Amino acid sequence: MVQIPLLRSNNMTTVxxxxxxxxxxxxxxxxxxxxxxxxxxxYGTDNSPEELLAWIESADVVFHLAGVNRPEDVGxxxxxxxxxxxxxxxxxxxxxxxxxxxxSSSIQAAFDNPYGVSKRHSEEILTAFxxxxxxxxxxxxxxxxxxxxxxxxxxxxTATFCHNIANDLPxxxxxxxxxxxxxxxxxxxxxxxxxxxIKPTPDSVFVDPDPIPSREITLGDLAGRIQVxxxxxxxxxIPDFSNRFDQQLYATYLSYVPNERWEYGPEIRSDERGNxxxxxxxxxxxxxxxxxxxxxxxxxxxxHHTKTEKFMVIAGExxxxxxxxxxxxxxxIPVRGEDYRIVDIPxxxxxxxxxxxxxxxxxxxxxxxxxxxxxxxxxxxxxELKENVQ
Numbered sequence: 001m002v003q004i005p006l007l008r009s010n011n012m013t014t015v016x017x018x019x020x021x022x023x024x025x026x027x028x029x030x031x032x033x034x035x036x037x038x039x040x041x042x043y044g045t046d047n048s049p050e051e052l053l054a055w056i057e058s059a060d061v062v063f064h065l066a067g068v069n070r071p072e073d074v075g076x077x078x079x080x081x082x083x084x085x086x087x088x089x090x091x092x093x094x095x096x097x098x099x100x101x102x103x104s105s106s107i108q109a110a111f112d113n114p115y116g117v118s119k120r121h122s123e124e125i126l127t128a129f130x131x132x133x134x135x136x137x138x139x140x141x142x143x144x145x146x147x148x149x150x151x152x153x154x155x156x157x158t159a160t161f162c163h164n165i166a167n168d169l170p171x172x173x174x175x176x177x178x179x180x181x182x183x184x185x186x187x188x189x190x191x192x193x194x195x196x197x198i199k200p201t202p203d204s205v206f207v208d209p210d211p212i213p214s215r216e217i218t219l220g221d222l223a224g225r226i227q228v229x230x231x232x233x234x235x236x237x238i239p240d241f242s243n244r245f246d247q248q249l250y251a252t253y254l255s256y257v258p259n260e261r262w263e264y265g266p267e268i269r270s271d272e273r274g275n276x277x278x279x280x281x282x283x284x285x286x287x288x289x290x291x292x293x294x295x296x297x298x299x300x301x302x303x304h305h306t307k308t309e310k311f312m313v314i315a316g317e318x319x320x321x322x323x324x325x326x327x328x329x330x331x332x333i334p335v336r337g338e339d340y341r342i343v344d345i346p347x348x349x350x351x352x353x354x355x356x357x358x359x360x361x362x363x364x365x366x367x368x369x370x371x372x373x374x375x376x377x378x379x380x381x382x383x384e385l386k387e388n389v390q
């Protein structure tokens with residue numbers, strides 16, 4: 001999250017948010033609320049014009065997020081967007097204050113549809129007001145925003161896809177090749193806070209010249225990625241989170257998963273030695289699995305040519321043993337759960353791990369490759385050539 005410095009000498013900045021109950025407003029509020037030097041005033045549909053005027057009188061910054069984007073009647077676009085913007089600037093004029101007004105507009109303001117015209121009109125009203133009064137105004141023309149708390153089946157296809165797929169409901173794609181330009185709510189909030197921390201120049205209007213990072217994606221690709229997330233509780237497959245967009249999209253998807261499905265169990269493979277369960281798989285980093293091993297039992301006695309592993313005993317005691325497959329010397333590393341020691345398993349060494357304690361040994365494993373029975377790269381060979389493997 002962006003660090004919020006002090007904006008005033010008295011160590012307190014008063015921030016008013018209109019549309020505080022909306023998707024963008026709730027996310028912005030939750031970020032600003034973490035700073036003790038911010039006094040937050042949240043104006044929503046339940047508040048009165050008198051409260052708006054009183055709060056504006058004390059506000060250093062006004063985030064103007066209130067608006068209408070999907071009314072029952074197209075005439076409400078103008079009333080809810082340009083109309084409320086007029087109400088806002090009238091209140092600022094009456095208060096005699098000059099707060100920094102930061103506005104959420106839309107890329108649709110460049111087009112002549114009813115919503116775009118109303119947003120453009122709002123921008124024009126604010127520009128004229130800034131030029132007339134010297135009140136600083138910053139305008140962000142936002143793209144298609146996605147993220148937690150966005151209302152599904154309303155005006156966000158990402159929210160709809162996430163909600164419906166997470167709840168096993170159908171989705172409808174009229175054109176899988178249709179492209180969207182998406183921006184994450186957390187990047188929007190960071191840009192807002194960055195702008196809030198810049199001392200504005202009076203009698204000027206800032207229009208976002210440096211677009212917030214976005215991602216172009218087709219509807220078909222978007223739905224496919226979200227479906228992979230839905231399947232992950234069965235496949236254990238997670239995407240490559242070095243891709244920031246997938247990281248943000250997965251976080252968004254997870255916010256729509258019903259809480260009764262937050263907990264799930266992987267397949268457990270059991271035998272006389274104990275049990276084993278895979279936890280996470282990924283093309284980019286391999287897989288993680290965990291085992292429980294009974295006292296006196298040895299696992300392993302195999303080697304790999306390319307696959308590498310890491311062992312970490314997290315409960316109990318054990319002995320990890322190695323032998324280079326063309327040599328006879330045996331190397332030993334004792335391990336204990338309370339030590340939290342990680343042991344690398346290099347290729348070309350046959351290796352084993354034995355429970356040397358009196359209780360169950362629990363071991364966490366990482367392998368650099370997902371297990372593929374057709375290319376297992378796992379070859380049986382006892383560490384001790386005469387060892388009786390249990």
